[in-house]
Each structure stands twice: as C-alpha cells, then as structure tokens.
Amino acid sequence: MSDRARADAWLEQDPDPETRAELAALLDDPEALADRFGAKLEFGTAGLRGELGAGPNRMNRVTVMRAAAGLASVLASRDDLAAPPSVVIGYDARHKSDVFAQDSAAILGGAGITVHLMPRPLPTPVLAYAVRHLGCSAGIMVTASHNPPRDNGYKVYWEDGAQIIPPLDEEISTAIDAVGRVDELPRGDDWRMLDDGIVESYLRSLARLPLGTHRDVTIAYTPLHGVGGAVLRRAFEWCGFPVPDVVAEQAEPDPDFPTVSFPNPEEPGAMDLALALGKNRDLVIANDPDADRCAVAAGGRMLTGDEVGGLLAEHVLRHTDGADRLVATTIVSSSLLGKIAAEYGVRYAETLTGFKWIMKGGSDRDRLVYGYEEALGYCVGGDEGVPVHDKDGIGAALTVAGLAAEAKAEGRTLLDLLEDQARRYGLHATAQVSVRVDDLSLISDAMARLREAPPAELAGHAVTEADDLATGFDGLPPSDVLRYRLSGGGRVVVRPSGTEPKLKAYLEVVVPVTGSTEEAQATATGELAALRESVADALGL
Missing domain, CATH: 3.40.120.10 (Alpha-D-Glucose-1,6-Bisphosphate, subunit A, domain 3)
Incomplete structure (x- = not known):
C-alpha cells in the first residue's frame, strides 16, 4: 500500500478533526506523507512517545486507541492476573492528554475491562501508586514527561505498579499491530471516575x-x-x-x-x-x-x-x-x-x-x-x-x-x-556526553564502530575491562550498552537513549580526598573534561 493510500485509510477512521485537517492538507506532499506513514512509533518498555500529529509515526487519537486495544487484548488473554482485568488511567496537562486518556478508557471499557480514570491532570507517581492501591491489573499514564511541548506519550504499568519490561512490551506491541480500524472498535462509557480520595491515599x-x-x-x-x-x-x-x-x-x-x-x-x-x-x-x-x-x-x-x-x-x-x-x-x-x-x-x-x-x-x-x-x-x-x-x-x-x-x-x-x-568514600564525580541526532542510523553506526574497535584507552587511562551487554552480562538482560572500566577506578557507559534520538555516554572518575575537597574537586573536574573529550572523539559524532 502506498503512503497516499495509507493516508486515505487513516482519514476514514480518524475521529479527530484537527489531525484530519492536518493530513488532508498534506495529501499532495509525498515527503510529508513518507515521514508520517513510512514508519510508526514503536511500542516498547517506555511505551509510546513522539510528536503530536497525524499518522502512525505520530502521537494522535488513532495511535492511542490502537495502543489501548492492544493492551486490552493482552489483558483478556492472561490467565496469571490476580483479579479480573482492570486498568487505572492517569494523564498530565500536555496537549491532548485528557483526550487520549478518555479514548483509552472508552476502548478498554468497550473490551469489557473495568476502568478507573483519574479525576484531573495529576503526577505520574500518583498513577503508579494507584495501580497497587486499587489492585488493578495495569495502569496507563498519558505523558511525555520532560519532552518538548510538541510531544506526548503513553506509559504502561503492570499489576506490581512498575513499568512493563520484556517480553510483555513485545506482546503488547504485537497485539497493537493486529488491531484493525479504530472506528470499528467497541466503546464503553461506564468507567469509574476517581475522586480526591486517591490523592489523599x-x-x-x-x-x-x-x-x-x-x-x-x-x-x-x-x-x-x-x-x-x-x-x-x-x-x-x-x-x-x-x-x-x-x-x-x-x-x-x-x-x-x-x-x-x-x-x-x-x-x-x-x-x-x-x-x-x-x-x-x-x-x-x-x-x-x-x-x-x-x-x-x-x-x-x-x-x-x-x-x-x-x-x-x-x-x-x-x-x-x-x-x-x-x-x-x-x-x-x-x-x-x-x-x-x-x-x-x-x-x-x-x-x-x-x-x-x-x-x-x-x-x-x-x-x-x-x-x-x-x-x-x-x-x-x-x-x-x-x-x-x-x-x-x-x-x-x-x-x-x-x-x-x-x-x-x-x-x-x-x-x-x-x-x-x-x-569517607572518595570523591565520585560524574558527567555525560549526550549527542542528539536527526538520523537514528548515526547512533547504530557509532555503536557498531565501538564494537568493532573498542578503545584501548580513554583520556590516558587504560581500558581494563570492556563489557558488551548486547547478549546479557553478569545476570543483566540483553541491552544495547557498552561499558568500559578504566585504570584508576573510572568508568564509561555508552547507550542509545530509550526515549529521545540521542546517544549518551556516562562518565565517572573517583578521586581520593587526601587534602582539601576543593583540590580533589579540581582534579576530578580536569579528569572529567579530558574524559569527555576523549569519549566524544571515540563516538565519532
């Protein structure tokens, strides 16, 4: 199916007049359609997060309803839940957050799942607390946290009150991909509106x-x-x-x-x-x-x-x-x-x-x-x-x-x-190298270069251990992370951001305090500056 055909199909089911109007104005713009329909927001352990707008590569009512329907499908298929499926939904004050929360409530309710909706925009920790307090099977928080104003997002919590981890995220993602047209999904309107009692608790x-x-x-x-x-x-x-x-x-x-x-x-x-x-x-x-x-x-x-x-x-x-x-x-x-x-x-x-x-x-x-x-x-x-x-x-x-x-x-x-x-413990000084990119392939290329040719030294410190966590390490699950331990007690960890188009390197140096702490801090500052420059060169971005 072409991007134009996908856009036409989207217009037929989109309930939001704003995104319909936006998309209608772009139908003769192949580049804009490719941006919106040539890829999609991927659901992972951080849920969904992206720029507001029309199409599967944006946050919008269709994307959110599909996510809710996928979550409903997974909940309905589970036989290991402590109680019949129920979900509590929270939301912040970003653009469309309240609408996304209500759409989620309607889709989940239409699937026969008990839904509790927060009474107003509230902090994410109140939602996380409410999952366990109410004995819910899952929780949804509509938020993009500290992202730019044009973004919104969708976090999913499980019955333990914590955010989901693999393979549950993959199971939900697969269920989302199987969802058909959102205008054909059943909807409910009998969710329970919570009151201030949840905040007091x-x-x-x-x-x-x-x-x-x-x-x-x-x-x-x-x-x-x-x-x-x-x-x-x-x-x-x-x-x-x-x-x-x-x-x-x-x-x-x-x-x-x-x-x-x-x-x-x-x-x-x-x-x-x-x-x-x-x-x-x-x-x-x-x-x-x-x-x-x-x-x-x-x-x-x-x-x-x-x-x-x-x-x-x-x-x-x-x-x-x-x-x-x-x-x-x-x-x-x-x-x-x-x-x-x-x-x-x-x-x-x-x-x-x-x-x-x-x-x-x-x-x-x-x-x-x-x-x-x-x-x-x-x-x-x-x-x-x-x-x-x-x-x-x-x-x-x-x-x-x-x-x-x-x-x-x-x-x-x-x-x-x-x-x-x-x-008591030595001066532990930390810093970051963070590189934002427009092309995500630059991040994967940088990680591949480091794997092919790990640095032997960084800022004059020998790399004493180089750990690749791609296949798991020391009991940790597999992750796209590289860790380098340095002579003198320093450490560098490199990983792509899970929520933003960034490659991040986390630096640490440890300096014993034998004189004044000001002297130790000056030493640490100098070592971090040198390490930052060396790591930036190694990343090649």
Whole structure:
C-alpha cells in the first residue's frame, strides 16, 4: 500500500478533526506523507512517545486507541492476573492528554475491562501508586514527561505498579499491530471516575517515608509548568513542612511551557527562575512536568543526580532497619551507592537503565527501601518498603527537605554532607556526553564502530575491562550498552537513549580526598573534561 493510500485509510477512521485537517492538507506532499506513514512509533518498555500529529509515526487519537486495544487484548488473554482485568488511567496537562486518556478508557471499557480514570491532570507517581492501591491489573499514564511541548506519550504499568519490561512490551506491541480500524472498535462509557480520595491515599503513603523529625527548612520550588505543584504543596503541608515558595511564572500547568526552551530541570536555563527565587533559602527544588523527577540545588549550585542519590541513600539507611534492606541503582549511575551499601551492611543491586529495572532488582527476600538513577529519579521508602514502584519526584522532594532540616538542626548543609561522603568514600564525580541526532542510523553506526574497535584507552587511562551487554552480562538482560572500566577506578557507559534520538555516554572518575575537597574537586573536574573529550572523539559524532 502506498503512503497516499495509507493516508486515505487513516482519514476514514480518524475521529479527530484537527489531525484530519492536518493530513488532508498534506495529501499532495509525498515527503510529508513518507515521514508520517513510512514508519510508526514503536511500542516498547517506555511505551509510546513522539510528536503530536497525524499518522502512525505520530502521537494522535488513532495511535492511542490502537495502543489501548492492544493492551486490552493482552489483558483478556492472561490467565496469571490476580483479579479480573482492570486498568487505572492517569494523564498530565500536555496537549491532548485528557483526550487520549478518555479514548483509552472508552476502548478498554468497550473490551469489557473495568476502568478507573483519574479525576484531573495529576503526577505520574500518583498513577503508579494507584495501580497497587486499587489492585488493578495495569495502569496507563498519558505523558511525555520532560519532552518538548510538541510531544506526548503513553506509559504502561503492570499489576506490581512498575513499568512493563520484556517480553510483555513485545506482546503488547504485537497485539497493537493486529488491531484493525479504530472506528470499528467497541466503546464503553461506564468507567469509574476517581475522586480526591486517591490523592489523599497517596499523601498518606508519603507521610510514612523516613522524613525525620526536623521541619525547619526554607525552600523555593518550581513545577516547570507541570502538574506537580498542587500535589507537592499539599504533601509538604500534610507532612508538617513549611509550604515552599513557588516560582509564580511556572506555578500553573501550561502545555506550551512558555518560560523554558526545554522543560527539563537538567537543561541549561530551565532552573534560572527557581535559582533566583531561592537565593536566600536553604534549598531549591524542581519537578519535571509530570513530577516523577526531582532536581535539587543548595548553597547556590545545582546538585547532580548522583550527588542527591548518595545523600538520600545514607539518609534512608540511617532511618531504617533490617538486614533484608535493598538499595538499587543502574549501571549508568555512580558506583558510590555500592560503597554506601557495603558500609551499612545492606544488599545492593545494579540494574539496566530505568526504574522498570530498578523495581526488579534484588530477589524476593529483599526489601527495597531505596532506588535511584542519575537522571534525577528517586524511589524512597521506609521500613515498609517503597510505596511507589517507580520514581517519585514528590516523595523525593519531601525526603530531601527532611534531610536538609536534619542537617540544619546540626548547623550544617547538604554541601557539608557531600564533603563528608567524599572524605569517607572518595570523591565520585560524574558527567555525560549526550549527542542528539536527526538520523537514528548515526547512533547504530557509532555503536557498531565501538564494537568493532573498542578503545584501548580513554583520556590516558587504560581500558581494563570492556563489557558488551548486547547478549546479557553478569545476570543483566540483553541491552544495547557498552561499558568500559578504566585504570584508576573510572568508568564509561555508552547507550542509545530509550526515549529521545540521542546517544549518551556516562562518565565517572573517583578521586581520593587526601587534602582539601576543593583540590580533589579540581582534579576530578580536569579528569572529567579530558574524559569527555576523549569519549566524544571515540563516538565519532
């Protein structure tokens, strides 16, 4: 079938007047049709994510209804579910998110599946919590997280409250491909609309986190035009903390993200307004637009995800008990967490990138009390384990506030705690090389070159081990990842991004602190700069 024929067939079934009009205007543009119909968004462990628009290579109502129908087919075929199939659906405030959520509810309901729909745009961790709280078979979150305004996405959670992993993603993808015309799918309209009780239940779960007893802390906060603001403010009040001062220009949800070029707290400039508001405050905290990530600044500087990860780890371990405790992180995060685990005598797991894998770390006898990934994702728990089986930017913000208040009561700051860790474990400094491409083949070509000719040294450090995870490694599932261990304790991990057209390299150097921490930091900064340049050359992009 030609692209034009596919476009005509799409027009016949598309229920959205906006995308029908867009596509009708492109029917005589072969290049535009090839872009939209020559490929399709692939459903994977990250679900779907892409630019809004008409055609299978875009996020739109047809794509979403097909995804919902595929999920319904898989749920109906399973005989290992704890209860009759049911799904809870959440959504953020991006363009079309509410429409996509309602379309999903209608398709799932038409397939005979019980559906719970969130009452309004809410953070992703509320949806992840709701899956287990309601005893659902699966969950859907309509969000593109911190992607540009033109994007939207579709995450799927399973009955354990965690995002799906292989081979379930492949099973759902196959079922989606088998879906026919969406205008012929049965639809239901009897889904259950949830009320504010689901938010209050989530807040009660956060009150059980290891927050400590101190509450004297001043905070500037931004939700970056996302859906985290109202829930975070309620969470702080619920748990007895002073409600943070919010960046007024970014306080309300806005799908156009007018004050930032890229709504990701890691991007240059995204935190400028929050940092300005927080000049005379103990902390600056930001959530990304769906509030599953948490960024932190203290003492006038942004902390890296690995720095916050190490601080939260020790805080959680000081406030929990039990030899069955587990802490987990990913292969691209700092190696510091493994040393902290050894110091506290708890179990440690290292997983593939993504919280879907962190939640599967360890064994059945382990009690996960803490997991994190360097990309500002933290899953904090207490003696009962973790309430949200995914990264939770609101729970993390609360715990950081408790940690900072505890330090403040002793006349100290988070920067003082970082210095303590550097002296105890060595200064673990991390950085990234991230290359965005327009042609995805450039990424596969770069990975192929590295596999064919692995580097013998990087920035003057010998490569002591070169691990290719393509066929699995040391108990980890197969993944398109290359890892190089360097003389002197450094490490480089290279992988394609799972959600964006980027090739990423994660760098780490470890510097013993024998004099001042400033001297060690200067050494680490120099080593990272050299390593960044060397890795960039090796990538060839």
